[in-house]
Each structure stands twice: as structure tokens, then as C-alpha cells.
Amino acid sequence: MYEIIEKLKKEIEGAKSDVLISLVGKVIQVADGVLKIQGLPSAMSQEMLIVETKSGPVKAVALNLEESTLGAIVLGDFRKIKTGDEVKCTGEVLSIKVGPELIGRVINPLGEPIDGKGDIWKSGTKPLNYPVEKKAPSVLDRESVKAPIHTGIKAIDSMIPIGRGQRELIIGDRQTGKTAIAIDTIVNQQNEKGQKIPICIYVAIGQKESNVAKIISELGAAGAMKYTIVVVAPASSPAAFWYLAPYSGCAVGEYFMDQGQDSLIIYDDLSKHATAYRQISLLLRRTPGREAYPGDIFYLHSRLLERSAKLSKEKGGGSLTALPIIETQLSDVSAYIPTNVISITDGQIYLEADLFHQGIRPAINAGLSVSRVGSSAQTKAMKKVSGKLRLELAQFRELQAFVQFASDLDEGTKNKIKRGQMITEILKQKDASPLPFENQVLVFYAALNGYFDDVILENLKNVENKYIEFMQGRHNDDILEPIRNAKELTTDIESKLKEAIQNFKNTL
Amino acid sequence: MANKKCPRPISYGMKYSPAIFAKAFSEILKVTPKSEEQALVRNFTSVLKRYGVIKDSDKILKELKKIIAVKEGALLINIESARELDKSNIDKVKKFFNKTSDYTYKINKELIAGIKITINDEISIDSSLQRRLKCMK
Numbered sequence: 001m002y003e004i005i006e007k008l009k010k011e012i013e014g015a016k017s018d019v020l021i022s023l024v025g026k027v028i029q030v031a032d033g034v035l036k037i038q039g040l041p042s043a044m045s046q047e048m049l050i051v052e053t054k055s056g057p058v059k060a061v062a063l064n065l066e067e068s069t070l071g072a073i074v075l076g077d078f079r080k081i082k083t084g085d086e087v088k089c090t091g092e093v094l095s096i097k098v099g100p101e102l103i104g105r106v107i108n109p110l111g112e113p114i115d116g117k118g119d120i121w122k123s124g125t126k127p128l129n130y131p132v133e134k135k136a137p138s139v140l141d142r143e144s145v146k147a148p149i150h151t152g153i154k155a156i157d158s159m160i161p162i163g164r165g166q167r168e169l170i171i172g173d174r175q176t177g178k179t180a181i182a183i184d185t186i187v188n189q190q191n192e193k194g195q196k197i198p199i200c201i202y203v204a205i206g207q208k209e210s211n212v213a214k215i216i217s218e219l220g221a222a223g224a225m226k227y228t229i230v231v232v233a234p235a236s237s238p239a240a241f242w243y244l245a246p247y248s249g250c251a252v253g254e255y256f257m258d259q260g261q262d263s264l265i266i267y268d269d270l271s272k273h274a275t276a277y278r279q280i281s282l283l284l285r286r287t288p289g290r291e292a293y294p295g296d297i298f299y300l301h302s303r304l305l306e307r308s309a310k311l312s313k314e315k316g317g318g319s320l321t322a323l324p325i326i327e328t329q330l331s332d333v334s335a336y337i338p339t340n341v342i343s344i345t346d347g348q349i350y351l352e353a354d355l356f357h358q359g360i361r362p363a364i365n366a367g368l369s370v371s372r373v374g375s376s377a378q379t380k381a382m383k384k385v386s387g388k389l390r391l392e393l394a395q396f397r398e399l400q401a402f403v404q405f406a407s408d409l410d411e412g413t414k415n416k417i418k419r420g421q422m423i424t425e426i427l428k429q430k431d432a433s434p435l436p437f438e439n440q441v442l443v444f445y446a447a448l449n450g451y452f453d454d455v456i457l458e459n460l461k462n463v464e465n466k467y468i469e470f471m472q473g474r475h476n477d478d479i480l481e482p483i484r485n486a487k488e489l490t491t492d493i494e495s496k497l498k499e500a501i502q503n504f505k506n507t508l
Numbered sequence: 509m510a511n512k513k514c515p516r517p518i519s520y521g522m523k524y525s526p527a528i529f530a531k532a533f534s535e536i537l538k539v540t541p542k543s544e545e546q547a548l549v550r551n552f553t554s555v556l557k558r559y560g561v562i563k564d565s566d567k568i569l570k571e572l573k574k575i576i577a578v579k580e581g582a583l584l585i586n587i588e589s590a591r592e593l594d595k596s597n598i599d600k601v602k603k604f605f606n607k608t609s610d611y612t613y614k615i616n617k618e619l620i621a622g623i624k625i626t627i628n629d630e631i632s633i634d635s636s637l638q639r640r641l642k643c644m645k
Contacts, residue, residue, distance in 0.1 A: 020639055024632040039630045068527065086632070 025070065025087040027051065033078045033238045034283040035060055037070040037087050046133055048090040053080045059110070060087070061094050061240065064284045071284045073240040075110060096248050097127035098255035103199065106216060106230040109244040114232060115216075130251040132244060136306035143312040145346075148377045149198065149264060149321050152188030152434020153181060155364045155427045158386035158444060159393075160349055163377025164198070164262050165310025165319035169341055171326045171333065172351030176363050178325045180431050181349065182266040183215060185323065187222040188434035189264070193484060198262035198321070200228040203249035206242045206272035209234045218432065242276035250307050253320045257309075260316035265308065269325040270301060274337045291336050298340050305344050333368075347371040361428060366393050379487035382437060385444040389423065392448075396420020422452060425460045438483040439468050442497065445489070451501050463508065470504045526564050529556065530571035534579075573610060574628070582608040586626040590619040590636070601625065 025039030035051070040062075043049070049060045049072055058080055064071025074081065096111040099121070106115035109132075113120050121127050145163035162168045170178045186200045202219075204212045212232050219225050229252055233245035246267045256263040267273070274297060281294035289295045301324075308322035324345065326338050331352065333342065342348055347370045356363035375383050395416050402409060403417055426447045429435070435443075443464060446452055455463050471480060479500060482493050489497075533552055540548050556562045577584050583605055587593070592615065601623075602611065616624070619636035626632050 018640060019633060019635040021631065021633050023630060024626065026629060041630060 023089050025049075027081060027083050027085045027087060028069065030074075030078060030081045030083060032283050033074050033240060034280070035070075035072045035074060035078070035081065035087075037062075037072055038068065040070055040087060040089055043070055043089055044093060046093050048092050048094050050088045050090060051081050052086045052088065053082065055080050061244075063280070064286070073243070073280055073284075074238065075240050075244075076238075078238070094132045094244070095129040096132055096251050097121060098130045098252050099125060099127040101125050101127070102229050102252060103227060104225050104229070106232060107248075108237070109231060109233050109241050109248040111248065128255065130255055132247045132251050133303075134251065134254065134307065136303065137309045137311060137315070141309075141312055141315050143310050143317075145310050145319075145373045145377055147262075147319075148379060148382075148437075149185075149262075150188055150192060150437045151181065151185040152191065152436065153184055153362055154429055154435060154440050154443065155362055155366065156181070156349060157378075157382060157437060157440055158427075159366050159390050160347065160364070160369045160371040161373070161375065161378040161382070162321065162323075162347075162371060163310075163373045164321050165308065166347070166371070166373045166377065167305050167308050167322040167324065167345040168371060169324050169326060169345040169348040170351070171328060171338060171342070171348050172363070173328055173331055173353045176351040176353050176356050177361060177431070178327070178351060179215070179268055181351075181362060182268060182323055182325065183218060184432065184434045185264065186219060186228055186266070187224045187432070188436070189227065190223060191434065191436040196261065197227045198264050198319075199253075199256045200224070201231065201249050201253050201263065201265040202228060203231045203233075203246050203265065203267050205233050205245050205267065205269060206235050206276065207232075207268065209236070222432075239276040239279045242272060243280055246270070246273055246304050250304060250320075254307060257311060257318035257320040258316060260318045262319045262321070264321045264323070267304075267322065267324040269327050270341060271327045271337055274300065293336065297337070298344075301341055302344050305341075346373055359428075360424065361431070364427075366390065367397060379437060379441075381441045381483050381487055381489040382444075384489050385441050385448060388448065389444070392416075392419055393423055396423070418453070421457055422447060422460065425457055426452075426464065428461065435468075436484075438480050439471070441483055441489060442471055442479070443468065445497060446501050451505065466508075467501075467504055470507070471500065475500050524559070524561075526561070526567035527571045529559075529561065529568045530575055533568075533572060534575045577610060577628070580608055582610060584628050585609050585611045586614065586629075587611065587623060588614045588616040588619060588626070589623040590617060590621050591615065593623070 023040055023042060025037040027035055028038045029036035040049070043062045043065065045062060045065055047062045049062055051058045051060055051074070058077065059075040060072040061075060062070050062072045101120050105113055105117065105120055107120070108114050145165045147164045149162050149164045150157050151162065156162065160168070170181055172178050182202070186202065189197050189200060202215070204215070212230070212234060216225070216230055219228055231245055231249040231252065233241040249265055249267070253263045253265045274293065277297065277300050278293050282288060282292065286294050305322055305324065308320040310319040311317060324341060326341050328335065328338055333339070333350070350365045350368040351363045352365045353363070355365060371377070396419065399413060399417050399420070402413065409417070426443065446467065452460065452463065475496070479493060479496055483489060536548065556565060556568070561568070573584060585605055587598070587601060593613065619638045620641070622636035624632060624634045624636050
């Protein structure tokens with residue numbers, strides 16, 4: 001019993017040197033989450049600082065290195081900090097602990113768990129420290145994007161295919177279904193049988209906590225939390241957290257990419273991220289530029305999105321696919337931030353409010369949407385069936401004005417219009433119902449080869465659902481499975497498919 | 509020289525930091541002969557009044573101390589202790605530093621025991637019990 005007292009005495013007296021020599025600074029100004037610090041002449045940019053307040057240490061990040069002072073943003077409650085408080089350097093650049101234990105957890109941008117499930121890093125776990133800001137992979141470390149990442153949404157997988165390692169922007173007005181596309185993509189990853197499921201990271205920037213809770217419960221109900229990590233910087237958190245959240249999420253994604261795994265990251269949304277950075281820059285008295293954004297607003301997003309890549313085999317062959325989301329105001333894609341991010345990404349999925357209100361959901365404008373990777377990121381089966389889809393839709397769009405004069409047109413034009421209407425109807429899809437790619441191949445094959453030409457438009461959705469059920473029930477082994485495995489529509493499978501479609505039509 | 513009868517008031521828009529006032533004073537002091545130092549001090553005080561920064565005089569004097577210390581190669585040492593230090597202990601500390609350094613003393617009961625020395629507000633030598641207990645956490 002007395003041994004423990006002796007041990008304690010020894011510890012307090014200190015066996016080793018008990019003098020701490022450290023570089024310190026003093027807070028001379030604190031307001032709105034931003035500190036002005038005097039001292040700390042050797043502080044690094046983005047270095048973590050610790051402010052010793054009466055109620056405990058508060059973390060901060062040094063952003064502005066000025067001649068005699070330092071500008072830092074507070075990662076916590078800035079109201080605990082008073083002028084005169086001591087600030088210490090940590091010697092470390094801001095970093096986050098990463099490891100496979102993060103999967104299924106909800107964390108804040110500092111890597112701390114906020115889902116109430118306890119500590120992430122229990123004894124025995126060996127987390128790595130990944131820096132939040134990191135240089136993107138070089139040209140030689142990369143490989144071209146070839147493997148597809150299927151969203152489960154027919155309009156996207158057929159006409160705007162996304163590859164593993166690509167950056168595809170989802171852009172549209174509020175309430176047009178941008179987050180819905182992102183969530184469907186995450187949920188669809190478990191439908192990719194025969195392949196390892198990519199690790200999905202959903203970064204919620206500045207969103208209402210009720211919205212985030214809803215998304216997490218949707219992912220949980222669909223069984224997607226088994227391979228998803230959620231990084232949250234809610235609307236009530238300081239601007240510093242909104243600013244760091246995408247970089248922290250990217251660091252987590254890079255960990256899995258470096259392990260040779262595929263990962264998918266969704267930034268929802270980068271418009272709020274730009275707003276938070278503008279707020280921080282103005283408070284740090286950096287010179288405002290266009291629309292009061294700081295001069296390096298392009299670099300803010302370009303350095304984030306460049307970190308998504310497909311690595312070469314020498315570097316492990318992993319990939320990080322990014323789906324950034326941007327919210328436009330009144331469909332203005334020529335505004336400052338949208339044009340910046342469009343020029344950085346490898347394509348965009350443009351969602352229109354008009355299409356949404358007309359009932360075309362997902363409200364994807366196929367004309368303005370593009371994927372710069374294109375069919376190199378499509379399976380051979382999908383390429384075969386959806387090759388002419390874009391062209392036919394484009395022709396239909398040109399003729400759409402003549403739909404009301406249907407009776408006065410020539411046969412060719414009438415057929416084009418009918419075909420276009422059918423394709424538009426086929427591309428409609430219910431929310432939260434991603435379709436595996438092999439099912440999509442079957443639907444497109446039947447629709448585009450005229451098998452559904454005699455079906456009334458209003459019945460088409462019903463017929464499509466029955467068709468999928470029929471195929472899944474009777475032809476899973478001889479048609480669906482081979483397409484899923486080979487990712488190709490061979491002549492043999494095609495002949496079986498033709499017969500199966502005929503049998504299905506006989507049942508109608 | 510400003511008109512003593514009706515000095516022009518300075519608008520509130522022009523606000524300079526204490527460091528700038530201190531630097532301005534030290535620069536002028538360099539070129540002022542010893543006989544005119546008292547007049548300089550008087551004028552400087554009236555300038556501070558006109559700029560409305562007389563309440564920040566502590567900060568300006570502190571900055572001035574720093575500038576002079578750098579010029580003379582001296583250090584500004586701030587010694588905090590949990591209890592009143594006797595002369596022998598203070599002399600022990602002074603032995604480590606330059607004789608021309610400026611020393612200020614403060615009692616800080618939160619240290620619990622031991623002393624904490626801050627040099628030029630930049631380097632801290634902390635051997636207090638408070639820090640050791642925090643590390644044990």
C-alpha cells in the first residue's frame with residue numbers, strides 16, 4: 001500500500017529533468033473564432049497551437065504568419081480564450097488519426113468521434129497520423145482511369161459514366177436531388193458483387209444536424225454504414241471546422257488509397273466550404289477579391305480535388321474518386337465558384353430545377369452534363385447497349401418543340417419523338433433505389449432495341465419493374481450472373497436475352 | 509512644432525499600434541541630444557494625448573522597453589513564482605542571464621510551487637508543479 005505512495009512521490013519529484021523549455025506566445029486579440037498572437041517567431045504555417053485557458057487547453061491552427069504577430073483560427077470554443085492567455089507550439093502540422101477502425105463511425109474534422117459509440121482508438125489499435133494538408137500525387141504516380149464506379153442511376157451510368165479516380169461535380173440549385181445522387185452512389189456500392197466494396201466517405205459541410213442524422217440513418221438502414229465513414233462539420237460548428245472538414249475527409253480517403261483500396265469521397269457541399277473560407281480570410285484581414293472571396297479561392301478547391309487520383313501499380317493501384325457538390329443560385333453555372341470547380345473537375349452532372357418540377361427525376365440535363373473520362377470508364381456491356389442513347393436524346397431535345405404537332409409530322413420525326421419520350425421515361429428512377437449495372441444493361445437493351453415500342457408511356461415504368469423482376473427470378477444464373485462476372489454482353493448471352501425478353505412480353 | 513494654443517485634434521480613424529509609437533520615439537531619441545531629452549518626453553506625452561492613446565501608455569512603454577533591450581543586447585526576463593522569492597534565489601536566476609537584462613517579478617499562486625521564467629515573451633522555462641501535474645494527466 002505504501003509502495004504506491006512512494007511511486008507517486010517519485011513521479012511528482014520527477015526522475016528525469018523536470019524543467020520544460022518551450023516557445024510561447026500571448027493572445028493579444030480574440031474575436032469571432034480568430035486569434036492574434038504575439039510571439040512564437042518560429043511557428044510554421046498550418047501548425048497546431050495549444051492555447052492554455054483557465055478551462056483547459058484549446059486547439060488552434062496558425063494561418064497568417066505576419067511580421068510580429070500570428071493569425072490563428074480556433075478549433076473549439078473561442079469564448080474560453082482571453083487576451084493574455086499563453087499559446088504554445090506543438091511542432092506538428094495539423095493531422096488526423098486514420099485506420100480501418102474509422103469505418104462505420106461519424107467523426108468531426110479533428111477525428112474525434114461524435115456518434116456516441118465511444119473511443120475509436122482502443123488499446124491495441126495502431127492509428128497512423130495523416131496530415132490534413134498534403135501534396136497531391138505526382139504525374140508519374142498516377143495511372144489513367146479505367147475501372148467504373150457505378151452510381152446505380154441509369155442516366156449517369158449510361159451517359160455520364162464515372163471512373164475510379166475521377167472527379168465528377170454534381171451541380172444544381174437547391175432541392176434538385178444532388179445529395180440523393182451521392183447517397184444512392186454510396187448505397188449502390190454493395191450491389192457490385194465480385195469486387196471489393198470501395199470505402200465511402202461522406203463529408204457534410206455546414207449542414208443542419210437533423211439532415212445529417214437523416215442521411216446517417218438512411219445509410220444505416222441500407223446497410224451502407226459497414227463501409228462508410230461520415231465526417232461532419234455541422235452548421236453550429238465554427239467556420240474553422242467547415243474549412244477543415246473536406247481536407248480531413250480527404251486525408252482519411254488517402255489512407256485507404258495508399259493501402260491499395262478504392263475509395264469514394266463526397267463533399268457536400270463545396271459552396272459552403274468557400275463561404276467559410278471567405279469568412280476566415282476576411283477575419284484574418286486578408287485582401288478580398290471578387291465577390292469578397294480571397295485571392296486563393298481557386299487554390300482552396302484545386303489542391304483538395306487534385307488529391308483524388310488513380311494510383312499506378314507501383315504505388316499500390318488504389319484510387320480516390322471525388323464527387324464534389326456545388327449549389328448554384330437560380331441555375332447560374334457561370335458564377336464565380338461554380339466556374340472554378342467546373343474547370344477543376346473531370347466533368348459535371350448538371351441538375352435542373354425545371355426538369356425536377358416536370359417530374360423528370362433524377363433531374364439530369366444530359367445535354368449540359370459531361371464526363372471527360374467517358375466510355376473508358378464503362379463496362380463493355382454498358383458501352384454496347386447505351387452507345388446511341390446520348391445521340392437519340394439529343395435529337396429528341398431538338399424536336400421537342402414539335403411534340404404538340406405530332407399528327408402533322410412525317411413518320412421518321414414521329415418515331416424519333418416517340419423514341420425520345422420512351423427514353424426519358426426509362427431514365428426516370430425513384431429516389432433511394434439504385435439499380436445494379438447488370439439490370440441497367442437489360443433495361444437499356446430491351447428499350448433501345450424496340451422491344452418496348454408497343455408499350456404505352458404511362459405503363460412503361462410498371463413494365464420495366466415487372467421485366468426486372470422476371471429476369472431476376474428466372475434468368476439470374478444464365479443471363480444476369482454472366483454479365484455481372486464478365487461485364488460483357490457476348491453473342492451467346494445476347495441470344496438468350498432476346499429469347500427471354502420475348503417470353504416476358506408473352507406474359508404481359 | 510505644433511501650435512500650443514490650439515493643437516489640431518487627430519481623427520479617430522487614424523489608429524496606430526503601440527509598437528509604432530514606441531518605434532517612432534526610439535528613432536527620434538537616437539538623433540536627440542541629451543539636453544533636449546526632457547522636451548522630447550514632454551512633446552511625446554502631448555502627442556499621445558492628441559492621438560487619444562494615453563490609456564495605452566503601459567503597452568507603449570513595454571514596446572519601448574523591448575526595442576531598447578534588443579538594441580543593447582539585453583533580455584526582458586519575467587519571473588513568476590508561487591510564493592515570495594528571497595534575494596538569494598533571485599540572484600541564482602540572475603546568474604544565468606546577462607547583467608544588463610531587465611527583470612520583473614510576479615507572484616502567481618496557480619503555479620502551486622516552483623518558478624516560471626519567460627524571456628522576451630517568447631521563451632518559457634517552466635519548472636512549476638502546475639505544469640508537472642498537467643503532464644501527469
